[in-house]
Amino acid sequence: MRRRFVLLLIVLVVALPACRRESATPEPGKPGAASTHAPASAATTARAPLADVVETTPRYVVGISYPKEAAPYPGLVSALTAYAADARKDLTGAVEALGNDVPTAPYELSLSYTTVVDSPDIMAIAADGSLYTGGAHGSPLIARFVWLPKRNAMLTADTLVPDAKGWQAISDFVREQLHTALSQRIDADDVPAEERADMLKSAGDMIDDGTQPKADAFSQFEPRVARDGKIDALRFVFPPYQVGPYVDGTQTVDVPAQVLLPHVAPAYRTLFRGG
Numbered sequence: 001m002r003r004r005f006v007l008l009l010i011v012l013v014v015a016l017p018a019c020r021r022e023s024a025t026p027e028p029g030k031p032g033a034a035s036t037h038a039p040a041s042a043a044t045t046a047r048a049p050l051a052d053v054v055e056t057t058p059r060y061v062v063g064i065s066y067p068k069e070a071a072p073y074p075g076l077v078s079a080l081t082a083y084a085a086d087a088r089k090d091l092t093g094a095v096e097a098l099g100n101d102v103p104t105a106p107y108e109l110s111l112s113y114t115t116v117v118d119s120p121d122i123m124a125i126a127a128d129g130s131l132y133t134g135g136a137h138g139s140p141l142i143a144r145f146v147w148l149p150k151r152n153a154m155l156t157a158d159t160l161v162p163d164a165k166g167w168q169a170i171s172d173f174v175r176e177q178l179h180t181a182l183s184q185r186i187d188a189d190d191v192p193a194e195e196r197a198d199m200l201k202s203a204g205d206m207i208d209d210g211t212q213p214k215a216d217a218f219s220q221f222e223p224r225v226a227r228d229g230k231i232d233a234l235r236f237v238f239p240p241y242q243v244g245p246y247v248d249g250t251q252t253v254d255v256p257a258q259v260l261l262p263h264v265a266p267a268y269r270t271l272f273r274g275g
Contacts, residue, residue, distance in 0.1 A: 050077065060095050060107040062088070067113045067125055076123060076147040079154060083143055084111055087131055094133035108132040111141055116222045119229050121271060122155075123147040124222050128250075142239040142250060144220045148271075158215040159265060166263025170255060171213035174236060177253045178207045178243055185248075203244055210243035217242075223271075224254060230273040232257050 050071050055062040064084055070076045091109045111129035118124075125145040132138035146155040161167055182203050186196055211217055224233040233254045240246045257272045269275035 056106075058102050058106065059098065060091060060109070062091070062109045064109070064111045065113060067115045069115045069118050070113075070123065070125060070147075073123060073147055073149060073152075075152060075154065076125070076145060079145055079147075080113060080125065080127070083127060083145075087111060087129070087141055090131055091133065103134065105132075107134070108138065116144075117225050119225065121148065121150060121229060122223055122225065122231070123149055126222060137246070140239050140250070142220060142237060144222045144237055146221070146223060155268065156215075157219045157221065160268055161215065161260075161263050162265050163263070164213060167213040167215060167218070169259065169263055170218060170236075171211050173255055173259050174218075174253045175207060175211050178211070178251065179204060181251070182207065182244070206241075206245070207243045210238060226273055228273070230257075230275070231271050232273045234260060 050066045050068060052066060053062055053064040066080065070080060087109055091107060094107055109129070109131050111127060114126050114128070116124040116126050124147070127141065127143040127145070129141035130138035131141055147153075148155055161170065183200065186199055191199060218236050220237040220239070221234045222237065223231040224235055226232040233256045235252050235254050238244075238251045238253075240249055243251055257274055261269060261272055261275055264272060264275070
């Protein structure tokens with residue numbers, strides 16, 4: 001996992017030579033030397049919200065790439081930069097906690113925003129990355145942002161499906177898919193029969209706990225858009241630990257429009273195929 005994000009940072013350094021590099025404070029007597037203090041503040045980043053960032057010091061490494069397609073939408077830009085600022089704040093706190101020490105491996109913040117959908121009705125952005133502040137691996141950074149340009153508003157899970165009955169139906173569908181995938185993975189690994197039941201129970205409990213029928217459990221989603229521009233499914237995204245152990249990585253489930261539509265708020269049904 002860490003190797004993947006180190007490679008991302010290397011690519012950013014090579015492929016984005018024109019990107020904005022935030023200034024580091026030189027050490028006394030060493031003009032131009034990189035600072036060994038905490039990374040620049042969130043406020044500094046916010047002044048150039050869509051400028052890609054690459055920073056390398058002996059204590060931390062930062063790589064952030066923003067989607068230029070989001071630039072026309074200030075509300076969306078604000079949400080993206082706020083998410084990055086929160087991640088930088090966590091990195092800053094960890095670096096400051098080191099005092100004058102230098103970690104054996106630099107702390108890392110790697111965050112990449114990619115455009116999933118770009119249409120007159122929907123702008124969907126995926127944020128994927130990692131924050132490493134020591135330990136065996138970094139903490140995953142996973143978020144999804146669905147902006148509705150014509151409404152100048154973010155589409156969120158609680159506004160999309162406003163009642164508990166709807167989330168129960170979505171939860172039931174998602175759980176079935178995740179339990180099936182879990183069983184298939186265990187079968188593929190040829191797990192001994194005496195271990196299979198225990199694995200199914202422990203991992204199954206994580207699935208059930210992480211898919212409680214409420215909006216918070218399904219807050220990260222991205223639309224799957226058909227050629228006619230209508231949403232034909234929502235892909236719900238579950239980061240590591242929500243519905244499975246870290247080794248299982250990020251898991252997703254596509255819920256088709258026909259399952260969603262009976263429960264979607266009237267104001268948003270026209271976004272969906274059949275709505």
